[in-house]
Amino acid sequence: MTKFNKDFPKLEMRLDAFFDAIDDEDYKLARLIVKKAVRKFPRHPVCFALQGLAAVFIDDDHTDGYLFFKQAINSGYAPAFVYFNFGLCAEKSGSVAESLAAFQNALDSASPEELHQYEPARLHLQAIREQLPEHLTLEQYLIDAEIFEEGVVLLESHKFSEAANCFTLLLKSQPEHVQSCGNLGICQMYLGDHLSAKRAFHRALAIDPDYLLAENNLAMLKALEDGEIEELPRFGITDFYAEKEKTSNPATELNQAISQAMANEQFDSIEDAQAFVENYMNEHNSSPNTDMLNLTPSQTHKLLTEPFESSDLLSWQFSNVTKFTSAPVYWLAVNLIGALGADGVKCTANGNLPRNLCRSLFDSYMKEFAPSFIVSKINKEDDFVNLHVVRSILLIAKLIRKHGGRWKPLKSTWQLYERIQQGDNTAATELYQILFKTYATEYNWAYISGNESDCAFYQFSIGYSLYMLRHLGTEWRHYRKYQVLYEQAFPDQADSLSELAKIEFPSQYIFHFWFDFAWQVGLIEKRESTDENTNGFSKEIIATPLFTELISWHI
Numbered sequence: 001m002t003k004f005n006k007d008f009p010k011l012e013m014r015l016d017a018f019f020d021a022i023d024d025e026d027y028k029l030a031r032l033i034v035k036k037a038v039r040k041f042p043r044h045p046v047c048f049a050l051q052g053l054a055a056v057f058i059d060d061d062h063t064d065g066y067l068f069f070k071q072a073i074n075s076g077y078a079p080a081f082v083y084f085n086f087g088l089c090a091e092k093s094g095s096v097a098e099s100l101a102a103f104q105n106a107l108d109s110a111s112p113e114e115l116h117q118y119e120p121a122r123l124h125l126q127a128i129r130e131q132l133p134e135h136l137t138l139e140q141y142l143i144d145a146e147i148f149e150e151g152v153v154l155l156e157s158h159k160f161s162e163a164a165n166c167f168t169l170l171l172k173s174q175p176e177h178v179q180s181c182g183n184l185g186i187c188q189m190y191l192g193d194h195l196s197a198k199r200a201f202h203r204a205l206a207i208d209p210d211y212l213l214a215e216n217n218l219a220m221l222k223a224l225e226d227g228e229i230e231e232l233p234r235f236g237i238t239d240f241y242a243e244k245e246k247t248s249n250p251a252t253e254l255n256q257a258i259s260q261a262m263a264n265e266q267f268d269s270i271e272d273a274q275a276f277v278e279n280y281m282n283e284h285n286s287s288p289n290t291d292m293l294n295l296t297p298s299q300t301h302k303l304l305t306e307p308f309e310s311s312d313l314l315s316w317q318f319s320n321v322t323k324f325t326s327a328p329v330y331w332l333a334v335n336l337i338g339a340l341g342a343d344g345v346k347c348t349a350n351g352n353l354p355r356n357l358c359r360s361l362f363d364s365y366m367k368e369f370a371p372s373f374i375v376s377k378i379n380k381e382d383d384f385v386n387l388h389v390v391r392s393i394l395l396i397a398k399l400i401r402k403h404g405g406r407w408k409p410l411k412s413t414w415q416l417y418e419r420i421q422q423g424d425n426t427a428a429t430e431l432y433q434i435l436f437k438t439y440a441t442e443y444n445w446a447y448i449s450g451n452e453s454d455c456a457f458y459q460f461s462i463g464y465s466l467y468m469l470r471h472l473g474t475e476w477r478h479y480r481k482y483q484v485l486y487e488q489a490f491p492d493q494a495d496s497l498s499e500l501a502k503i504e505f506p507s508q509y510i511f512h513f514w515f516d517f518a519w520q521v522g523l524i525e526k527r528e529s530t531d532e533n534t535n536g537f538s539k540e541i542i543a544t545p546l547f548t549e550l551i552s553w554h555i
Helices: 002-023 027-040 045-057 062-074 080-092 096-109 115-131 138-156 160-173 178-190 194-207 212-225 248-263 270-285 297-305 328-340 355-369 385-396 411-421 425-442 452-460 462-472 479-489 508-520 545-550
Strands: 314-316 400-403 406-409 498-500 503-505 524-528 539-543 551-553
Touching: 002 027, 002 045, 002 400, 027 045, 045 062, 045 080, 062 080, 080 096, 080 115, 096 115, 096 138, 115 138, 138 160, 138 178, 160 178, 178 194, 178 212, 194 212, 297 462, 328 355, 328 385, 328 406, 328 411, 328 425, 328 508, 355 385, 385 400, 385 425, 406 411, 411 425, 425 508, 452 462, 452 508, 462 479, 462 508, 462 539, 462 551, 479 508, 479 539, 508 524, 545 551
Parallel strands: none
Antiparallel strands: 314 551, 400 406, 498 503, 524 539
């Protein structure tokens, strides 16, 4: 490594030049910097990192990024930014255990001044820690995850004995890990040890009586022993993290309904039983559910998982909107970009926007959106929460950047701003679309509140919440109506309204989705309730003309 150490200063200068080129959106120059460095130092660890950065930031190729960052780490070059980007690439490549370990290493190796840059890694790990059993540390969880993934690879390769050893080892630290019990049973069944396989499946069912995989495997095993089938079919492998995302109520109810329906039937073969279950599921998924505003389970699933891609359910018509300029998030973004100017403004010592800029924007914002509201002085950016959110959204969307101690718009952003100032409606709708989608899908709603798990679901359910607005938003209604329908659809997310000294406060869902997101992007108006028995925190909601312009529903 002696020769490598001598070359480090030169290559780290090229690394800085690469980041500057990326910040300036000069991807041609960035690629040239990498090409020249690799040509002169082809096997240097910093060059592996440079090639990883080029793969991610220029080519959007996280597979190559994963390989290059891994080479850099294995070669001894592992600063925090390499670990962090390796973690992102590993996550996108499906290597969850490596991703979590890399995020932890990024936080461990970052300096105090760098830690804020890796806030997404900290929040990700915090969310995992909160879901772990009390006896299980994150470190052991990461070890177990690697063991499980190794076991899955071995099982898929039909190396059943080696795979069984992995699942057995994992069960020593997590005796109630149901998926390991199920996969251990599969290994033992293929190895011909039917008695041990049955024990593993029954153990899985003792942990989770609704674990359908174990029930199916026991049925398969019985069919094999009774001569109803001649050989075992291939089995799917459950994922280590799917259990973390499972919401128990709907799945449990469905499994119970299937079991009850099957109890009233007689089947001549396992194929007949499988066909019955498949038909039952198809009927279930295509039947309207009154708890879901008469959506079918398939439609609800698409609204939850693909709200911007489900063109059979709704169309987003950003190019047609005209009534968005008064949306608070758009107003703040345009005014912030204008206040920064083409050359930007100097950051505070903490890297925030300067106080006088925050105060000026706050005064204008309050005159525009809350003229009768009395507030105290703004002393720092964090005091003006909505501005802090918008600044974060602009940063995530790569419309502004912090460089050389200054906050400034990118060149393309300033050009977009100038077009908006000249009355170019296409430029204005382009900015609104970027703000809306970044706020909806990329900005972490828990960043301010810290309530990671609940905020994630509020954000995840944007499509369904807006479907509720379609039904309720034609007239002023109290926010309780929305709360009731939301909890009816998602009982696990029940978050009752709270009272303090007989003053009613909205739930976290109402605050985060309706009063923050939906109002900020201009989809609702809110006013104090007309009910005489309510207080100043009690609000009514109605959809805006922008909501009608923006979304065309097909259901």
